Structure formats: structure tokens, C-alpha cells
Amino acid sequence: MTITWILVANASLAKLYANLxxxxxxxxxxxxxxxxxxxxxxxxxxxxxxxGHGDGSYEPPTAPxxxxxRSFAQEIAREFYAGRNRQAFxxxxxVAPPGFMGLLNASIDGPTAQLVSDRFEKDYTKASESQLxxxxxxxxxx
Numbered sequence: 001m002t003i004t005w006i007l008v009a010n011a012s013l014a015k016l017y018a019n020l021x022x023x024x025x026x027x028x029x030x031x032x033x034x035x036x037x038x039x040x041x042x043x044x045x046x047x048x049x050x051x052g053h054g055d056g057s058y059e060p061p062t063a064p065x066x067x068x069x070r071s072f073a074q075e076i077a078r079e080f081y082a083g084r085n086r087q088a089f090x091x092x093x094x095v096a097p098p099g100f101m102g103l104l105n106a107s108i109d110g111p112t113a114q115l116v117s118d119r120f121e122k123d124y125t126k127a128s129e130s131q132l133x134x135x136x137x138x139x140x141x142x
Contacts (some may be wrong), residue, residue: 005089009096011069019140034072073103095120
């Protein structure tokens with residue numbers, strides 16, 4: 001039996017489903033919430049001054065929301081890395097809006113990325129399980 005993990009995410013919410021095989025449907029494995037990504041840039045800025053490293057190098061400023069989204073993508077990537085190491089899945093499908101998909105692709109390690117069979121650049125985080133089944137039916141075994 002091949003277990004497929006299906007990640008449905010955006011910059012502030014991720015739902016991880018498992019498909020355990022034909023006629024098994026979807027099972028919610030985990031839900032990750034990242035409220036920082038829903039905040040306004042001004043609310044994410046601290047009073048600390050400077051972003052220098054003390055070595056004279058310059059690092060272009062990153063918008064706080066982008067930093068929060070990148071942090072969330074890295075958290076999701078760690079979840080996939082841990083799942084792969086404990087052999088919790090053999091195949092993965094990623095569903096995320098284009099901008100966040102780019103962050104996910106940049107964060108997921110090489111061996112885990114090789115298990116990703118399909119990518120959909122859509123935001124289905126508000127879709128019901130039955131809607132997900134319908135929209136992903138071409139690549140999962142329900």
C-alpha cells in the first residue's frame with residue numbers, strides 16, 4: 001500500500017492529508033496554522049534597529065510578511081522531511097498558490113522533493129474534502 005501525502009497550503013494555513021490507497025479517501029493528518037502570515041507588515045516589524053551582520057555585508061531588506069511566509073514554508077518542509085525519514089509516505093502532492101509554491105519548492109530538501117509527483121498552483125485551503133477529492137481525482141486513488 002502506497003501512502004500519498006497531500007499538502008494543501010497557503011502562507012498562513014496548511015492541511016496535510018493522507019490517501020492510504022484505492023477507495024480509502026482522504027484522512028486529515030495534521031493542520032498547521034501560521035497567524036503571523038495574516039498580520040500586516042507594520043504589525044510584524046520590531047523596534048530593533050539595523051539588519052547588519054557586523055561584517056560589512058549588506059543583506060537587502062525582506063518584507064516581514066515574506067519572511068513569515070518563508071518561515072512557514074520551512075516549517076512545512078521540516079514536517080515533510082520528518083515524515084519521509086519515518087517512511088510515513090511514499091509519494092506527495094503539493095497544492096499551493098504560485099508564490100507560496102515557490103517558497104515550498106525552495107525549502108524542501110532534494111530527497112523529499114523527489115517524492116513529489118504532482119504540483120498544483122492553486123489555493124484550495126478553503127475547499128471541503130469532497131471538493132479536494134474532485135479536484136485532485138486525476139492524481140490520487142480515491
